[in-house]
Amino acid sequence: MQKAWWKESVVYQVYPRSFMDSNGDGIGDLQGMISKLDYLKELGIDVIWLSPVYRSPNDDNGYDISDYQDIMDEFGTMKDWEQLLKEVHNRGMKLIMDLVVNHSSDEHKWFVEARSSKANKYRDYYIWRSGKDGKEPNNWGSNFGGSAWEYDEQTDDYFLHLFSKKQPDLNWENPVVRKEIYQMMTWWLEKGIDGFRMDVINFISKVEGLPDDEVKPGKKYASGSKYYRNGPKIHDYLQEMNKEVLSQYDIMTVGEMPGVTPELAKLYTDDDRHELNMIFQFEHMGLDNGANGKWDLKELHLKDLKANLSKWQTELEHSGWNSLYFNNHDQPRSVSRFGDDKQYHRESATMLATLLHMMKGTPYIYQGEEFGMTNVSFASIDDYRDIETLNFYAEAKEQGQSEEQIMASIYEKSRDNARTPVQWDDSDNAGFTSGEPWIQVNPNYKKVNAKQAMEDPGSIFHFYRKLIQLRKQYEVVVYGSYHLLLEDHPEVFAYKRTLGHQELYVICNFYGKPATIDLDKVSGGQLLISNYKETETKELRPYEARVYLVENQR
The missing domain is CATH 3.90.400.10 (Oligo-1,6-glucosidase; Domain 2)
Incomplete structure (x- = not known):
């Protein structure tokens, strides 16, 4: 078992445009972020992942970079960024930056x-x-x-351009391009950052000849993804990047990799192969997609989620490392997606957190998740800002889908669900800005906000704090092996973690109705955390989560 600081850390993603605005222009910025560092420290965060703040025309909210070594005016200056890094380090936290090098902006x-x-x-x-x-x-x-x-x-x-037409793909076949990128990465690492989250990094190697792909019925274009996901030279490029840059520093690296399997993940993250520390995979994020992709709505089945998360836990048991997430800037809010954001808001949010944070891997919290921010349903498509959402709306209209059908998909799956401003308190604009926010605030901010959550000892926020503390307190949470329990139970996701003489039992009722299990078989020992006050009931209440620690005889 190789120990590492990034295995023991909890990461918090900041999407700066929506985090905190310091100057009233309606756009989150670096000084706003600095003003909330004590909040993140109180939560217990170890690492902050900062989404792109580089100079950009903002066609895709900063993921279209026109200068990799400068800061977007709306976010502040390089001096502000340097102050941010210093303040993060002063609080004993680390900072990782987004690396977007599959493509640049067309204005680069x-x-x-x-x-x-x-x-x-x-x-x-x-x-x-x-x-x-x-x-x-x-x-x-x-x-x-x-x-x-x-x-x-x-x-x-x-x-x-695999993304927007303002995001032309870089040619990684050109060694001069790779050298330029490695020099830029080194420049940031020399400034003191603690690692990189790498945007669609497994897209950088394309199959020679760029062949046509099969066009699915009803589609105008083919996916093409089998010719650029995990391409022929991807491991050569990442090993070269590791040799030239990453191996020179004690840092954390995570690669965003759509379409990756556990077998591939092991190649990307095995220590002996010298590529990356961990990856983001998307299989569990596609379990509620219909046959036609994310906008085609389908109910999530618990047995599919159990099978998928357990597969990744067991496959990466001895080689590689998992990243644990339900939320990020590209995903809808998990409490709305997999829980019940109305009747059982607190219970379902804390159950989902328990399920994820007690698994093996590095957990990621996305801004606002820690106090239960939810999806939003804007009245008009004119209120949406996300390029992917706007393109989907236009295409679906062209195909003759009804407004009601299109908006139902957008309410469930739009990336703007994650991008509404962080709800700090119940004042105007949720305390995010004194001006007009770049995207509307979710109207439920009067009830769902950080201030209220911090003042309530029984809130989602304080539950997250406790989960983070348990990870620091018990090594079994970080390094224990994983074993799925009650595999065929239709309502309960339960598993066991084992390290030495310690066993951790994690029991989660995934639904809003009571569930019956034989608790004697999966519990006993000390109750470490639960999202209900009275815990000695024989059945699990709606969205109930419990974690027990059993100390076996040595």
Whole structure:
């Protein structure tokens, strides 16, 4: 068992645009973030993951970077950022930055030069192809809808963009591009950051020739993802990155990797392979997707979630490491998605937290999750800001879907569910800004906010604090092995963690009705935490969660 600080840490993701505004312009900023560091320290956070704050035209909320070594004006200055890093470190916490290097902004100086002429030295920094019979070079679709190719009139060529057309893909085949990226990464690490979260990092290697893919019925474009997810040179690139940069520092690295399996995850995260510490996988996030993807709504079945999370727990038992999450800036709020944000708001939010935080891996908390922020249902599509959501709305309208049907999908799955401003208190705009917020505040801020949660000893916030303390107090929570219990129970997710003579029993009723189990078989010992006050009942109440510690004889 190799111990590491990042295995023992709890990470908190800050999406700066929606976190805290210090100057009244309606946009969260670095000084606003500094003002809330004591709050994060009180929660018990070890590591802050800061979503992109680099210079950007903001086509995809900062994930389209025009200068990797400068700060977006709306967020502040490099001096503000340096103050943030210092204040984070002063409180004994660490800071990791987002690394977005599958693509840049089309306003990055490299791309401005690249599109100026085919002979320009930056031309090969990006992926260019001539059209086929007056059409795109291949039939791939963008992850944000539409074609993955954009025609550039000036040079009569198309460039590849797996996301927005303002996010051209970088050409990792070019060693000069890789060298530029490694130099930039080193520059940030020398400034003192503690690691990177790497955006869609398993997309950087494309199959040679960029072949056509099969177009599914009813679709205009093919996915193409089998030709760029986990591509042929991905491990070469990551091992090179590790050798040139990552191995030189005591840092944490996590790669966002859609479409990855446990077998691949082991290759990416095995210590002996010298690539990354851990990855974000998305399998459990797709369990409530219908046949046509995320906007096609389907109910989550507990047996599927049990099978999936348990597979990842057991497959990465001896090799690699898991990241644990239900929420981030791209996912709807988990209490609305998997719980009950009305009748059993507190109970379901704390049950989901227990289920996740007691597993093996590094837990991630997304801003507002710790006091139960929920999905939002804006009255009009005009109130939404997310490019993926707006593209879906336009395409679904074109296909003849009803307004009611489209908005139902958006209310469930839009990324803007995660991006409404953090609800700090019950004052105007939830205490986020004194101005007009860049996106509307969720109207439930009067009831759901951090101030109220901090003042209530029985709140979701204080439950999260306790979960974080337990991880620091009991090594079995971090390093214990995992074993699924009650596999066929239709309502209960229960598992056991074992380390030495200690056994941890985690029992969660996943639904809003009582559940019956033989508690004698899965409990006994000391009750470490529960989300109900009276705990000696024989049946589990709606969304009840309990954790027992059993000390066996040595």
